[in-house]
Amino acid sequence: MDGEFWPVPDVLEHLVGRWRVERHVRDLTSGDEGRFEGVVHFTRLTRGALLHEESGTFTWRGVARPATRTLRFLPGPTPGTADVRFADGRPFHELDLGSGRYVAEHPCAADLYRGEFTVRDADHWRTVWRVGGPAKDLLLTTDYVREG
Structure with a gap:
């Protein structure tokens, strides 16, 4: 399976730019499905950090609404990695590709x-989040394609 992945020696450098985003959201309990379509811009900040700004349309149960999300990708604990933070600075997760x-x-x-x-290649990557808890059982699959 490892042959299917494309190594990224420097996450922050790799992500800079504009990416088209398609996210499929599935509630594993109810079977409801939704979709987000939009773009994410990774722009440089000071000290090697990136600002992640996502915007688009989220459709859930037939209702389409504008949706946005902002994250900060800071240099991680080892070279080439990232420390991903919510917009307010709270820790989210580390990232080493x-x-x-x-x-x-x-x-x-x-x-x-x-x-x-x-990461599939220089212009395609995917995240799959499984969210579980007392009131949640979700699967979120997001595909990113680099634009120009």
Whole structure:
């Protein structure tokens, strides 16, 4: 399986730019499905950090709404890695794509977010988040394609 992943020696350098985003959201309990379509811009900040700004349309149960998300990708504990933070500075997860694949976990109140990041080539990567808890059982699959 490792042959399917594309190693990324420097996550922050690799992500800079604009990516088209398609996210499929599935509630594993109810069977409801939703979709997010939009773009994410990774722009440089000071000290090698990146600002992740995502915007688009999220459709759930037939209702389309604008949706946005902002994260900060800071230089990680070892060269080439990232320390991903929410917009308010709270820690989210680390990210190391040196092998082209990484698994992260983020506890959030009673829920656990488990994310798998995989890179297919220089212009395509994917995240799969499984969110589980007392009131949640979700699967979020996001595909990123580099634009120009």
